[in-house]
Amino acid sequence: MKDWLRAFASVFAAFLGVQSEENRERxxxxxxxxxxxxxxxxxxxxxxxxxxxxxxxxxxxx
Amino acid sequence: xTKAITLALSLLAMPAWADWQVNMNExxxxxxxxxxxxxxxxxxxxxxxxxxxxxxxxxxxxKFRKSKGAVAEHWHENTTVEVLWTVIPFVILIGxxxxxxxxxxxxxxxxxxxxxxxxxxxQWKWRYQYLDEDIDxxxxxxxxxxxxxxxxxxxxxxxxxVDNPLVIPANKKVRFLITANDVIHSWWVPHFAVKKDAIPxxxxxxxxxxxxxGVYRGQCTELCxxxxxxxxxxxxxxxxxxxxxxxxxxxxxxxxxxGEASKQFSMDELLAKGEGVYQAACAxxxxxxxxxxxxxxxxxTGSSIATGSIDGHIDIVVNGKAGTAMQAFKEQLSAVDIAAxxxxxxxxxxNSVGDMVQPSAIQK
Numbered sequence: 001m002k003d004w005l006r007a008f009a010s011v012f013a014a015f016l017g018v019q020s021e022e023n024r025e026r027x028x029x030x031x032x033x034x035x036x037x038x039x040x041x042x043x044x045x046x047x048x049x050x051x052x053x054x055x056x057x058x059x060x061x062x
Numbered sequence: 063x064t065k066a067i068t069l070a071l072s073l074l075a076m077p078a079w080a081d082w083q084v085n086m087n088e089x090x091x092x093x094x095x096x097x098x099x100x101x102x103x104x105x106x107x108x109x110x111x112x113x114x115x116x117x118x119x120x121x122x123x124x125k126f127r128k129s130k131g132a133v134a135e136h137w138h139e140n141t142t143v144e145v146l147w148t149v150i151p152f153v154i155l156i157g158x159x160x161x162x163x164x165x166x167x168x169x170x171x172x173x174x175x176x177x178x179x180x181x182x183x184x185q186w187k188w189r190y191q192y193l194d195e196d197i198d199x200x201x202x203x204x205x206x207x208x209x210x211x212x213x214x215x216x217x218x219x220x221x222x223x224v225d226n227p228l229v230i231p232a233n234k235k236v237r238f239l240i241t242a243n244d245v246i247h248s249w250w251v252p253h254f255a256v257k258k259d260a261i262p263x264x265x266x267x268x269x270x271x272x273x274x275x276g277v278y279r280g281q282c283t284e285l286c287x288x289x290x291x292x293x294x295x296x297x298x299x300x301x302x303x304x305x306x307x308x309x310x311x312x313x314x315x316x317x318x319x320x321g322e323a324s325k326q327f328s329m330d331e332l333l334a335k336g337e338g339v340y341q342a343a344c345a346x347x348x349x350x351x352x353x354x355x356x357x358x359x360x361x362x363t364g365s366s367i368a369t370g371s372i373d374g375h376i377d378i379v380v381n382g383k384a385g386t387a388m389q390a391f392k393e394q395l396s397a398v399d400i401a402a403x404x405x406x407x408x409x410x411x412x413n414s415v416g417d418m419v420q421p422s423a424i425q426k
Contacts, residue, residue, distance in 0.1 A: 016148050017148060019141075
């Protein structure tokens with residue numbers, strides 16, 4: 001479980017473009033590739049959904 | 063040094079300075095004022111950011127200069143600062159997007175228009191078709207060639223004047239359907255805050271609602287070939303009554319023109335009319351003296367078409383020539399204009415074939 005949380009946090013950090021050296025080393029030593037792939041896809045879909053919902057909300061005010 | 067300062071100060075005090083307008087136009091429509099306010103808002107946000115960023119930078123450079131014994135820190139990262147300088151611009155951008163989106167959505171709302179006008183870009187002129195009124199005309203540059211060639215002083219509206227301006231009513235929502243016939247053009251009137259690409263095969267929409275009657279000028283703003291700078295946009299906004307009168311006049315003129323096409327013209331009449339048509343429609347490429355531009359545009363003088371069979375000559379003017387810059391003029395010129403310009407080309411510009419054609423013989 002902790003693995004998953006860390007992977008999501010790291011992918012989120014990657015979205016922002018900011019990550020500490022300490023976390024990067026930890027991810028590369030302990031992290032599993034598949035966990036990062038799933039976290040990446042999930043957060044990307046979440047991002048798309050957020051943009052979609054935001055646009056719908058804005059359009060509803062017209 | 064003192065001299066340089068005096069010179070710089072005298073430049074600032076020059077009377078020409080007052081004519082300089084560096085900022086964009088506020089315009090004459092509600093949308094253009096919104097765009098202007100948005101522009102100013104974002105400008106001041108940028109100024110504030112600039113002052114903050116450069117202020118800190120210059121202060122640091124000055125305060126921690128080497129001559130005062132400053133020594134550089136050696137550290138690798140600071141996640142908090144990095145997150146801050148990512149999140150703050152993100153928030154600022156979203157903050158700017160909110161009012162910008164509202165304005166954009168107003169600009170894109172072309173519904174419920176009172177007048178619909180199709181605007182088509184041609185090399186190098188604009189065509190305006192009033193979809194509900196059966197009015198259809200071309201708008202050509204009317205600046206005299208002599209001014210362009212520096213043989214005459216340039217007037218105040220140099221290269222911003224046309225023979226037939228687009229006429230629209232004030233206080234009505236006018237929708238523009240913008241497209242092009244040959245290459246990409248762009249229809250731009252700064253005072254309306256309207257700038258839309260005119261793309262062959264596509265129709266872009268825009269609209270205006272101008273409160274005050276007046277004349278507003280713009281230009282083609284997509285590089286479209288040799289005479290890109292010679293196809294201005296002029297819009298005349300008339301009061302509702304004047305607009306109705308203009309529409310009636312246009313319809314009456316169309317009827318009169320149809321009647322004229324069956325009239326018999328003398329050689330002198332055709333030549334006189336043809337010279338004007340030639341200057342407006344042909345001289346851009348074939349040149350005022352009919353010499354053309356070697357390698358690009360053929361000469362009319364001594365041309366095998368202009369001195370050969372008159373039917374072939376009429377055909378190329380009416381239908382153009384595929385694969386060349388020679389356009390089809392059947393939609394751009396009336397039968398009278400075509401008859402006149404063909405007669406002119408055959409009997410002027412150094413040619414003297416001696417024949418003529420009547421408008422009634424022009425098959426469009």
